[in-house]
Amino acid sequence: MPWLAELALHLSRALHLAVLAIAPTWLSPEPLPPSALALSGALSAAALAAALGLSAWFAARLDTRLARNGAALLWLAIAAALAVPLYYRGPRAPLAQGAVLVAVPLWAALATLAAAAAEQWLGSTFKHRRMGAAIVVIGLGAVQLVGAAPLLGSPERMWWAALRRDGAHLRAVDELARPPRERRKLDELDAVAARCLKMHPAAAAPAAPATCACLSLRAEARLHSKNAVAALRDAEAARERCPEQKSARAVLAEALAVAGRPERARAEAQAALEDGGDPSRLRYALALAHQREGRLSEARAEAERAIEAGAGRKAQLLAGALAILAGDLDGARARLAPLAEQDPSDAEALYNLALVADKRGDYNGARQGYLAALKADPRNADARYNLALLTFRAGILEESRHHVRKFIDAFPDDPRGQKLAQTTGTPLGAAGGGSAPPAPSGARRPPQEPAASSGPR
Known part of the structure; x- marks a missing residue:
């Protein structure tokens, strides 16, 4: 200036x-x-x-x-x-x-x-x-x-007082969202967005631009909670009301990629980059779009560019997951280990590190890693699933069947459960569904593949 x-x-x-x-x-x-x-x-x-x-x-x-x-x-x-x-x-x-x-x-x-x-x-x-x-x-x-x-x-x-006076106060929205983002408290992030929108009910009107930042924040919270459809709806509303707001465009690009519309995500991210948008967020969205299209080498390159531009945890987690998919286990560990050191309760980073150990044949490292991921997040279905397979392959049948029962109790609607029970000889009833070898968690891909978080950056 x-x-x-x-x-x-x-x-x-x-x-x-x-x-x-x-x-x-x-x-x-x-x-x-x-x-x-x-x-x-x-x-x-x-x-x-x-x-x-x-x-x-x-x-x-x-x-x-x-x-x-x-x-x-x-x-x-x-x-x-x-x-x-x-x-x-x-x-x-x-x-x-x-x-x-x-x-x-x-x-x-x-x-x-x-x-x-x-x-x-x-x-x-x-x-x-x-x-x-x-x-x-x-x-x-x-x-x-x-x-x-x-x-x-x-x-x-x-900051709440500033936001109450002006729903377009982007700095206030960012400051209020920062603590739950850093702690990865997704319910708190959604609560901030809900309170913001409640302060400015005019946001429900199609022409009201005042709370685009709040809509973008709710879209972000819904992305993190894997509600891609609702996230995309909010992101599109924010983009339509405030086309000049660069943060809204970044959220929309990410929402499009997560919702399975990679071509639109790519176009939105590239246009926003040309307009001077935040490269850390937009290159992360491009990485997601490439990954959705199966262009893993391009996805990995964009994830690295996002990190170089200042992107945080999400981009590092995605880069680690893509490295696992590429078979670069050393590169994956180099990206993931700092995340686990920074936050020992980062379930997705712990899971991916366990997966690296699993693929290297390190039974103890993989078992301890999956258990650590489950301790950090008991709802981590892939960690429980892979732990059951890991112990079964190692011949530790009682522990394997214990994890199978835990899996089925915690995730009764997951179609992998009954097939897992059949594979391990766990007496739980009729078989059904499918089984797959371990794969990394969170790269916006099917279960058992590496985890690239939708959580806060």
């Missing part, structure tokens, strides 16, 4: 912070960049200069120590309003976290100036005119700050 634009944005934020210091709930805790940045910067500079000029004029007009002290405090408050936004920006936003730093000198200035004015104009009949005026102003300030304390003490509440 050119330095003049940076200056204009800074002045706008400084004035915004000064208003928040007076009344913390009047404005958004984190303002969006104004559409007319130059005009907003000029008006903000004029407003701040006017406050400085008026305080100087007032001090000269009254020519008292109290007035001069009040003017000096006001200059200090405006200096704080100009300095504090330099810190509370970017990763340290929202801006309202600095409101108290400006409010203390600002309310002290207002109280001092009010006392000076009372001394000058209320007359000698008011014996405690200075103290009374100061107490009234300080009381007003205390009421504002105490009332806003729950908001100012919680960045999460500030």
Whole structure:
């Protein structure tokens, strides 16, 4: 951003912070960049200069120590309003976290100036005119700050307040979604999207663009929970309402790939890349589209490009899964091991590492890995299935049959269960369904193939 634009944005934020210091709930805790940045910067500079000029004029007009002290405090408050936004920006936003730093000198200035004015104009009949005026102003300030304390003490509440004021606040949506993404709490991610959409019910109207970010977030949550149809519906709605919103296009490209429409996914991702969209997300979507089309070498190359562009866990998991499918077990382990080290409860990474050990004939490594994956996620059907086959091939029949029974109890509708029981000689009833050798989990492929998570990046 050119330095003049940076200056204009800074002045706008400084004035915004000064208003928040007076009344913390009047404005958004984190303002969006104004559409007319130059005009907003000029008006903000004029407003701040006017406050400085008026305080100087007032001090000269009254020519008292109290007035001069009040003017000096006001200059200090405006200096704080100009300095504090330099810190509370970017990763340290929202801006309202600095409101108290400006409010203390600002309310002290207002109280001092009010006392000076009372001394000058209320007359000698008011014996405690200075103290009374100061107490009234300080009381007003205390009421504002105490009332806003729950908001100012919680960045999460500030982001919700910003989103409540503007459903198109992409930064607020991203910040609120970040904790459940990082913890891979898919129900919490969906709850954030639901609360966002509830704040802005107009999003149900076809022409309402205000909550495209919330729709995209719900699409992302539904992707992670394997509900591809609903995810695609939300992603298409967000794309239609906000065609200029690059994050919505990335979610749509991924949803199209997961929903089995790789050609459209490829076209959407490539067009968004040409328009300057996020390469980490869009190249991941391209990798998924290639993988769906069976073009595994292209998929692997795009997954690596996504990682180089800054993509996180999902792209690394996909790259590891594709490496397993390509028979590159060393390459798969190089991608997957850091994920398991970073998060020992990452069930999909643990499963894929177990699969690498399984394919290498490392019985102990594979068994321990499958068990670790099941401990992290008891609903990991492929880990239970492969564990039953692994122990059966090793001749440990009782343990194998134990896992078969566990599989059938946990996944009664999975057609592999009865065939697995028949293969291992587990007495559970009629056989049916099919069996397959172990394969990696999550590369958006059929069960028993490597796992490329649909969970948070």
